[in-house]
Amino acid sequence: MFLALLKKECSCYLRSVTYFIYLAAIILFYVSQMGDFETVEKPVPGYEDYGFVRTTDKELIMQNKLQRLLQEYVTEEYTTYPVGFYKAVRLNDKEQNEVKEILLHMTNLGEKELEAYCNGEADEIKLEVKKGLSFEEFSSEMEKLCGMLGAGSQYSKEKLEYTEIPGTYEQALAEYESLIKDDKVTNAYARLFCDYMGILLAVLPVFLAVTRSLRDRKACAQQVIYMAKTGSKTLVFVRFLAAVIVTVVPVLLLGGMQMLQAVYFAKSIHAQYDLFACVKYTGFWLLPTILISLSVGFFLTELTDSAIAVFVQGIWWFTSIFLSTDNLVGSVGWNLIPRFNTVGEFSVYGQMKEQLFKNRLVYTGIAILLMILTVLVYDRKRKGEFVSAGTKLRNRKS
C-alpha cells in the first residue's frame, strides 16, 4: 500500500503545473549560472596576477581594515549592507571626530598629517598599524565604530576574521594541487553546484508543498480523503517523501551533468575523481534545504489552509540570501543557504566544514519536527478537532 500510494503521490506532483514551473526554473538557473563549464588552469610562473588569497594574519587584517577606514573617513562616506542592500552612511561631526581619534590612536598617523591628507594637501599617505596594538584592542574599537555605522558595516566581528591579499605563484600552485589531491576535482565542482542550487532550493519547493496541501480542498476532495482508512502519519509522510523525491531527482540529474564534465576534466589532467561527489554533496548540503522548504510549506498550509508559507519562506529566503552577500565563499553560520561560490579553496571549506555539518543537522531536525507537527495538525483536522484560521476566515466571509 505504501509503495502504491507513494507512486500515486509522485504522479500527482509530476502532473502539476507547479512542478513544471519548478523544473523550468532550476533548468534555466543551471544553464545560466553553470552552463559553461570552467576548467581550472595550472598556474605558470612569471605572471603578475595570481588572484587573491585569504589570510587570517591579524596584522594584515588590522592593516587592511584601518586602510579602508582611512579612505572612508576622508570621503566621509561609509559603505554598509544592513539587509543586504548597499547603504552609504554619513556620520555627524562628533562621530567623524571619533573616527579620527580611532585612526590617530591605532595608526602611526599624526593629526596634522591626517588633516593635510584630508584637505588634499598631501597626495599620498603611508598608514601603518601602531606598534604594540593588540588585536583585542583593535576589535574593541571596531565594535564602537560599528555602533556608529549600524548593521552590515565592513568592521563587524565576522569581517575581522580574515582579509584578502594578493596571492603568489606558490600559493596559486598549492591551491591548484589541493583541488586535485584534496578535492579530487569533482568535490570542488560539487560544492559550486550546491552553492548555486541551494539558492533556488531554499524557496522553490515551498510552492510544491503549498499547492499539494491546498489541492484537496480546492478539488473538494478533502472530506473524502479525510474519511479514508490510511492514517494521517502515513498520508502526510508519503506526500512529504514524494515531494522530496520529485524535488531531488532533477537536482541530481543536473548535478550529474556537472559531474560528467568535472570527471572529463579530471581525466584530461590525469587527476583522481569522485564519481559520487554530486550525490554526496546533494545529500548532506542540499537535502536539508529542500526538507526545510517543503516542511515549512506543508506545516503552515495545513495549519492555516492558506498559502502563507510562500510568504514566510520567501522572507526567510530573502534574508538568508542577503545575509551572505558579503561573503560568498565559506559563509555558513546558521544561515539556511550556505555559500561557497568558487571552485577549490579546500582550506576554506575545511574551516567551515564543522559548522556546515552542525547547520545541516539542525535544519534537518527542524524539518522533521515541522513534519511531526504537520501530522498532528492534519490528524486533528481529520477528526474535526481543529479548524484552521484560513477556514474560519472563509466561513466568516461566506
Place this chain on the structure above:
Amino acid sequence: MEICLKDVNKSYGPKHALKDISLRIPQGMFGLLGRNGAGKTTLMKVLATLLQADSGEISVCGTPVKNTAKVREMTGYLPQDFSMYGNMGAYEAMDYLGVLSGLTKAERKERIPVLLERVNLQNNYRTKVKAMSGGMRRRLGIAQAILHDPKVLIVDEPTAGLDPEERVRFRNLLCETAEERIVILSTHIVGDIEATCENIAIMDAGEIIYKGTVAELLSFADGNVYTADISRMELEKVKHEYLVTGMLTQGNHVTVRFLLREETQKLFEGAAPCEVSVEDAYMYLMYQKRGDASCF
C-alpha cells in the same frame, strides 16, 4: 446492524447545531429531511467522524464513533460538494481512493470496473473529473463511497442541482446500494425521501422533530389536505386562511392544494379532501411543531 445516537449535542460557538439528538438508524434507506441550516450536514459529519460531538453517545454497528479508524473502515461518505482532482480520470480517481482505502491492487482491479459499470460510468474511464457533469460526479462519488464495501453509506444532499433524469437515476442507485447496508440520505428535497426511504427523521433548528416511517408521517396529516378550484379573486383569501402547498393557474381559475391550520377549521364550498403526499405531511408537521407559516 444499526446506528445509535443518544443525547448528541454539537455547538459552533454560540450556535447550537445539534440539540439532544437521539436516534436509531436501522439497515436500509434512512432519510434525514430538513430545511437548509437544520443541522443535517453537521449530523452527517459527526456520523462520518469528520466532526466530534460535544456530548452524547454514538455507535456505528456496535463500534463507538470515537474509534475513528474502525468507523471509517466500515463507512462510506459522499459529501455535499464531492469532487476529485480535475486532471484525474474516473478510473484513476477511484484507483487513488482505493489505495487510500487500503485495497490491494487485485481488489482494485476487480472492484473498480464493476462499480463504474454499476454507476453507468463504464464508458468514462478516462473522462477527466473536471470534464464531468454534476450527475456524473455524483455517480462517481457514490462509486468511491462504496469502493471499500462499507456497512454504512452516508450521502449528504446528493441530488441538489441534478436534472430530473439524473435525480431518478441516482435515487435508484441509492436504493440498490441499500440492499445490504445502512444508507443515510440527507436532503431538503422531499421528493427524494418519498421515492426512496421507509424510515425517516425530520430535523429543524438542530432538533429531531419527527422520527418514524413515511406512512406514519402521512397519517399525521391525514384528513387535513384538500384541493379546490377557485377564482383568482379568491386566491388571496384562501392563502390567508389556509396553508396553501400548491396552485395551478388556468385562465381565471386556480386549482389550489391546501392544509387546514387546525382540524376544526371550517371549509369553504367546493373543497374536497385529497390523498396526502410526503410534502404535505412535512409542511403540516413543520407548521404544527413550529407554528411557522412563513414557508407557505
